[in-house]
Amino acid sequence: MSNGRHIGDVILDLQNISLRFGGVKALTDISFNVREHEIRAIIGPNGAGKSSMLNVINGVYHPQEGTIVFHGRKRHDMNTHEAALQGIGRTFQNIALFKGMSVLDNLMTGRNLKIKSNFLQQAFYWGPTRREELEQRSKVEGIIDFLEIEHIRKTPVGRLPYGLQKRVELGRALAMEPTLLLLDEPMAGMNVEEKQDMCRFILDVNDQFGTTIVLIEHDMGVVMDISDRVVVLDYGKKIADGTPDEVRGNQEVIDAYLGVAH
Amino acid sequence: MLYREAGQFKASYREDQQIFPIRQDKIAIALILAFFYLVVPVIGDQYWLKAILVPVLIFSLAALGLNILTGYAGQLSLGTAAFMAAGAFGAFNFMLRMPDFPVFSEVKILFAFIFGGLMAALVGIVFGLPSLRIKGFYLAVATLAAQFFVVWALTKFSWFSNYSSSGVISAQDVVLFGVPIDTPESRYLFVLVIVTVLALLAKNMVRSATGRAWMAVRDMDVAAEVIGIRLLHTKLLAFAVSSFYCGVAGALYAFCYLGTVEPEGFNLDMSFRILFMIIIGGVGSVLGSFLGAAFIVLLPIFLNVFFHAVFAGAVPAGLGSNLELMIFGGLIIFFLIVEPHGLARLWQIGKEKLRLWPFPH
Numbered sequence A: 001m002s003n004g005r006h007i008g009d010v011i012l013d014l015q016n017i018s019l020r021f022g023g024v025k026a027l028t029d030i031s032f033n034v035r036e037h038e039i040r041a042i043i044g045p046n047g048a049g050k051s052s053m054l055n056v057i058n059g060v061y062h063p064q065e066g067t068i069v070f071h072g073r074k075r076h077d078m079n080t081h082e083a084a085l086q087g088i089g090r091t092f093q094n095i096a097l098f099k100g101m102s103v104l105d106n107l108m109t110g111r112n113l114k115i116k117s118n119f120l121q122q123a124f125y126w127g128p129t130r131r132e133e134l135e136q137r138s139k140v141e142g143i144i145d146f147l148e149i150e151h152i153r154k155t156p157v158g159r160l161p162y163g164l165q166k167r168v169e170l171g172r173a174l175a176m177e178p179t180l181l182l183l184d185e186p187m188a189g190m191n192v193e194e195k196q197d198m199c200r201f202i203l204d205v206n207d208q209f210g211t212t213i214v215l216i217e218h219d220m221g222v223v224m225d226i227s228d229r230v231v232v233l234d235y236g237k238k239i240a241d242g243t244p245d246e247v248r249g250n251q252e253v254i255d256a257y258l259g260v261a262h
Numbered sequence B: 001m002l003y004r005e006a007g008q009f010k011a012s013y014r015e016d017q018q019i020f021p022i023r024q025d026k027i028a029i030a031l032i033l034a035f036f037y038l039v040v041p042v043i044g045d046q047y048w049l050k051a052i053l054v055p056v057l058i059f060s061l062a063a064l065g066l067n068i069l070t071g072y073a074g075q076l077s078l079g080t081a082a083f084m085a086a087g088a089f090g091a092f093n094f095m096l097r098m099p100d101f102p103v104f105s106e107v108k109i110l111f112a113f114i115f116g117g118l119m120a121a122l123v124g125i126v127f128g129l130p131s132l133r134i135k136g137f138y139l140a141v142a143t144l145a146a147q148f149f150v151v152w153a154l155t156k157f158s159w160f161s162n163y164s165s166s167g168v169i170s171a172q173d174v175v176l177f178g179v180p181i182d183t184p185e186s187r188y189l190f191v192l193v194i195v196t197v198l199a200l201l202a203k204n205m206v207r208s209a210t211g212r213a214w215m216a217v218r219d220m221d222v223a224a225e226v227i228g229i230r231l232l233h234t235k236l237l238a239f240a241v242s243s244f245y246c247g248v249a250g251a252l253y254a255f256c257y258l259g260t261v262e263p264e265g266f267n268l269d270m271s272f273r274i275l276f277m278i279i280i281g282g283v284g285s286v287l288g289s290f291l292g293a294a295f296i297v298l299l300p301i302f303l304n305v306f307f308h309a310v311f312a313g314a315v316p317a318g319l320g321s322n323l324e325l326m327i328f329g330g331l332i333i334f335f336l337i338v339e340p341h342g343l344a345r346l347w348q349i350g351k352e353k354l355r356l357w358p359f360p361h
């Protein structure tokens, strides 16, 4: 479903990625690519290696084999700092917010990389610090408006209900102004209404900011609805890759899902 | 409805980003500062200034240092007293070995304190290096190594104490712009100015990007990394800044409080005392550092007075100090279990109640 968006060239190309934890093969020889502005879904049964794949893309895990080409640069693996600098944002399957901080501070932290002043300038609140903080604040307020969370701005995130925490985590990733956004089950554990909201936000991000999105999701309805292309993993191997319609009709995919008791 | 922010509409983010955005807080801070700067030096008697207020301020600074590391950056440390020792001996050696020359010698003492702080920061960075690999309890053990190593080194290598026996040093006279700071009043004010300035700088750090990075690492290090925060850099900065604060506190402890100190004076006992200050005062709170230090310095004094007043000598000598320890232990357990954010949090709750008062909801 590409609503008039222009899907561009390949910006991320994963080639023959293999990742092991001791004897456990989390990913085996996986290749796929992601095009600019598209919504790319990764699906598969539990333990298929979906989260591991995202962790490889932004450098939390380092694959034993394979090549990652991001924006034309070839490397064996990524590191988290570089991934962040290159504009890769991320949310986690298990909410990973900064529990002791307010919503506002969580989002502000998402913009830490944009801050150029050093800790001494900050200690004196001198020179660029005040200006920078205000700049970041107004950017963050834009995201707060976008996600409709004005009312909880100053609330410590630990006190928020689950659905809102997921939304704040999306906000923190958006605060980085990512060009590539990795979302690990953004709608898990949500009720229908919350899911609809989250879907709308994801589509809006993709549409308004042109952000490329790689999304893991278990809800097939959602996946088929919003993604441009889908890659299917099972036991760490890629079993299908294509448009939602192509994947839906694939016999191996049907078997993988039927073969796993949920 | 004395304490309310309703009706104080922030017209801009600039107003909301101020250090104390709520008007009543601004007034309260101004009143507290006025009290300690203008009223206390006039009404405080010599004993109070010298034996109570100066140590409270110095321990507040050390607790603030520990709070930066443990409360904000989430790195538990048992080496606070060692960092203070590094500061005290650093400042002593700076005064001793740095040649005097015009203009500089007017403010030499300030440079000595800064130098002491920097030496402590260096020690902090070295012993903070393991923090990249280890966390929590194990890191605490690594900082314990700092505690024993620093005290051992200062005793063992007598160069540090200018070859005095068992490492005892007598701090040089404190002279600023040719004026000796030797009366209880002037010492109190001198310490007060330094502590206020450093507390202000700390408050600014924790409310800007540096502080957010510290708290992010404390709350969820993987997420912090993914945002682009470099863990080692952030943790080491916390160790450095924290130890700097402890180092300056140590220098003040030697130069403005005791006058004569030995390495053994900065023992594990002291590190624990400062840890208890932040537990009782409030972990992750600048204000809490002050409340905790005041509480722990004042508690034995109040208990002493209390026992004398109530039992008037009927209590055997040893019992008083044992009771003191028991009350102390009980309080620490209370705060750990019931209110981990300490007195500062109780104060916060009080304010929230006040905000609604006189209406219950």
Ligand SMILES: Nc1ncnc2c1ncn2[C@@H]1O[C@H](COP(=O)(O)OP(=O)(O)OP(=O)(O)O)[C@@H](O)[C@H]1O
Binding pocket: A021, A024, A025, A026, A044, A045, A046, A047, A048, A049, A050, A051, A052, A053, A093
């Ligand atoms: N840090 C790790 N250490 C050891 N094994 C790991 C680690 N991370 C993942 N694994 C293993 O790799 C495999 C793939 O896990 P992964 O979390 O990527 O699956 P997933 O597709 O995201 O599953 P789910 O749908 O349950 O989230 C699993 O067998 C898991 O146990």
Ligand SMILES: [Mg+2]
Binding pocket: A050, A051, A052, A093
């Ligand atoms: Mg997963």
